Amino acid sequence: MPVKNRFAELLPEITEWRRDIHQNPEILFETHRTSALVAEKLRAFGCDEVVEGIGRTGVVGVIKGKSDKSGKTIGLRADMDALPILEATGLDYASKTPGAMHACGHDGHTAMLLGAAKYLSETRNFDGTVVVIFQPAEEGGGGGREMCEDGMMDRWSIDEVYGMHNWPGNPVGSFAIRPGAFFAATDTFTIAVKGRGGHAAKPHETIDTTVMASHLVLALQTIASRNADPVGQIVVSVTSFETESKAFNVIPETVTLKGTVRTLSPEMRDMAAARLKEIAGGIAATFGGAIDVDYMKGYPVMVNHGEQAEFAASVAAKVSGGCDEAPLIMGGEDFAFMLEERPGAYILVGNGDTASVHHPEYNFNDEAIPAGCSWWAEIVEQRLAG
Ligand SMILES: [Zn+2]
Numbered sequence: 001m002p003v004k005n006r007f008a009e010l011l012p013e014i015t016e017w018r019r020d021i022h023q024n025p026e027i028l029f030e031t032h033r034t035s036a037l038v039a040e041k042l043r044a045f046g047c048d049e050v051v052e053g054i055g056r057t058g059v060v061g062v063i064k065g066k067s068d069k070s071g072k073t074i075g076l077r078a079d080m081d082a083l084p085i086l087e088a089t090g091l092d093y094a095s096k097t098p099g100a101m102h103a104c105g106h107d108g109h110t111a112m113l114l115g116a117a118k119y120l121s122e123t124r125n126f127d128g129t130v131v132v133i134f135q136p137a138e139e140g141g142g143g144g145r146e147m148c149e150d151g152m153m154d155r156w157s158i159d160e161v162y163g164m165h166n167w168p169g170n171p172v173g174s175f176a177i178r179p180g181a182f183f184a185a186t187d188t189f190t191i192a193v194k195g196r197g198g199h200a201a202k203p204h205e206t207i208d209t210t211v212m213a214s215h216l217v218l219a220l221q222t223i224a225s226r227n228a229d230p231v232g233q234i235v236v237s238v239t240s241f242e243t244e245s246k247a248f249n250v251i252p253e254t255v256t257l258k259g260t261v262r263t264l265s266p267e268m269r270d271m272a273a274a275r276l277k278e279i280a281g282g283i284a285a286t287f288g289g290a291i292d293v294d295y296m297k298g299y300p301v302m303v304n305h306g307e308q309a310e311f312a313a314s315v316a317a318k319v320s321g322g323c324d325e326a327p328l329i330m331g332g333e334d335f336a337f338m339l340e341e342r343p344g345a346y347i348l349v350g351n352g353d354t355a356s357v358h359h360p361e362y363n364f365n366d367e368a369i370p371a372g373c374s375w376w377a378e379i380v381e382q383r384l385a386g
């Protein structure tokens, strides 16, 4: 693999950082130790500016090139947060915090971007400025959104942003990308179904919420099967059905449903949100109860920009000899917020034949480090060629 020699040399050091972060996972915005470690290393590398506390616990490092004739600034982003999962890898550097685990490989992403920052600080072989972005709370907390809301893009005049995620099942160190919509918008809903409780042997005296909610669960499936264009992509999943009743003979007063909606276009997203409320209203009217829908918009669709995705693929091909076309992914990714603010691209780097992300036996594959770091370095040296 034509990885930069520098990273072959740095590999043991970067691996050590990765395993240290792996052993000390932190969830959502609680990345205090990880953020401090990142900031300390960026200062030690000689970054021109290191700012902590962007998007609560996010860290930004600035590296100026040998010249700045281009006047351009490129942002490179990694995520730092772990997941609330009990690790089952049996590794000698497994999580020291029971119930927290780097099960999505953000330990690897952080270590790889640190490796690239060290290389770029030493070599500065580019014309312009690099901003390395370390964000907390990718896993549902919207840390990327918070960094954008803190004015990061304007404060450092970022022109383009790039991101990377490891991908189990793809050959280690290989790359895959697609232009346009890539990761889904991830919305959630809580639905309160209200009726009249009572004795299970006297259903005529009740407004049975379990029957109402059951009709609703089935009817919501028609958003995907009857309302959405069949060539579009949408998932509507009801994932929780709860009542306050624990008895065999009580019809509960309320049922609470929870679930998620995944879409790949703003039109489909708006349609799903509207239909969900209309269907709920119709079911409530049918049975004479009431249904309240709380629809919560999560991450937007993550859309790769065409020109930058093409450039990212060409860099990947140079680093690892090729770049595959990635499939559409119905998972969410809050790098979407950064790609809404600036053009850029997000790429997958193969993690080899490992457990899937979010599995208790998953582990980031350190063999992907040279390819990942080289991709970062090449993005900068090619995009900001002097
Ligand atoms: Zn994840």
Ligand SMILES: [Zn+2]
Residues within 6 Å of the ligand: 104, 105, 106, 138, 165
């Ligand atoms: Zn992840």
